[in-house]
Amino acid sequence: MEGERNAPPLFNLAWHSDFFWDGGSNHIDVQPIAPITNPVEMNEDVARVLAKLKRSKFYPEMFKRAFGSDTITTQAMTRAIAQFMSSLISANSKYDQVKAGTVTFTAGEQNGYMLFKAKCESCHKEPLMTDLNYRNNGLDLHFKDAGRARITLQPSDSGKFKVPSLRNVAVTFPYMHDGRINSLSKVIDHYRSGIIQSATIDPLLASGNMSITDAEKQQLLLFLNTLTDHTFLNDKRFSEK
Ligand code: HEC
Missing domain, CATH: 1.10.760.10 (Cytochrome c-like domain)
Structure with a gap:
């Protein structure tokens, strides 16, 4: 099952x-x-x-x-x-190393980071890349899974899910609470052309789709890839063998 x-x-x-x-x-x-x-x-x-x-x-x-x-x-x-x-701590991605001043972003990654700060960071808040809040990011008009409302029983929480951290996001597909989106490229397409307005849509998305050009989408993807922490992913203490 x-x-x-x-x-x-x-x-x-x-x-x-x-x-x-x-x-x-x-x-x-x-x-x-x-x-x-x-x-x-x-x-x-x-x-x-x-x-x-x-x-x-x-x-x-x-x-x-x-x-x-x-x-x-x-x-x-x-x-x-x-x-x-x-003890499962992930804090050594390229993003973290840039923050620590030991490496620098490429120009594309840096542009992606600026776009991220402008369009994504209010929910996927640094440094955890989540504000730990429950929000509706416009996936559906009617939610099969009521999300946060299952716990609070408040209709105003219907369709709200915990904002996921975007750390290691390049290796954690599929995406969203029900795994409906299978690539980061399509996740960005959701934000630029798929936002569905509903009663509990997040106020930050109430004005509809985000304007993100194809070039900006590529830069956002470059930035999201800097969140992969190879030290953490290859840590022998956390593997089964
Ligand atoms: C209004 C808050 C909000 C904004 C703004 C926002 N997100 Fe999200 N994001 C969410 C929520 C909530 C989810 C989980 C939704 C669900 O599964 O129902 C999510 C899910 C995701 C996921 C899936 C992660 C996973 O592990 O399943 C990715 C990737 C993502 N967002 C990237 C972005 C990017 C890139 C931007 C900016 C272009 C952005 N988000 C802007 C709230 C937001």
Whole structure:
């Protein structure tokens, strides 16, 4: 079975106070319970996961080293996962190196950055590249998935989703909460020709499509590619092998 939402990439989570596209989980310590028990994700039972960890050859010893006891509790397990997730920090993209003054943008990237600041940055706010807010960026007239309104039950939140970080965005396709757009080029086309006005459209997009020329689109793409953090993506500590 497939889930109905696109899996978000995991990094820089310690700066978020709530999780998921709709903010349905508000603490990094309890967040891991949701995917464990969700029928379309792991469809597991926390007690069974704990039993598996207890039977394993190495986890009890690792829990003892980390928490002082080899009794594996739900709390110790969720803390361990939360601490691992908090350690996933992505902050060494070309963009970061430019900010640190160690390298410079090419002319095209620099133009793209200026366009980004003018047209995108109010929502995809630096340096996380998200303002951590819930907004409607004009994908639909009627939303199949109510987004933030599922949690707040406020009709005024219908169709609002958490602004995703654009860090590493060149490698995290497909895009949007339901993965409906499969390339960055088409994402930019959405902003320049596909904005749909609806009751909850973000005020920043209420005046309709953005004017972005073909040349500007290429520059924006060059800039978005500077957000890829190869140090993070190739970090052996975060790979399964
Ligand atoms: C009004 C706020 C707002 C503005 C302005 C805005 N965005 Fe977005 N952006 C969003 C929201 C909200 C989403 C997620 C929407 C969803 O999935 O329903 C999003 C999604 C995206 C995604 C998909 C990311 C992913 O991981 O799925 C990309 C890429 C993106 N925006 C790039 C841009 C670019 C480039 C600009 C400027 C040309 C821009 N955005 C301007 C709010 C905004």
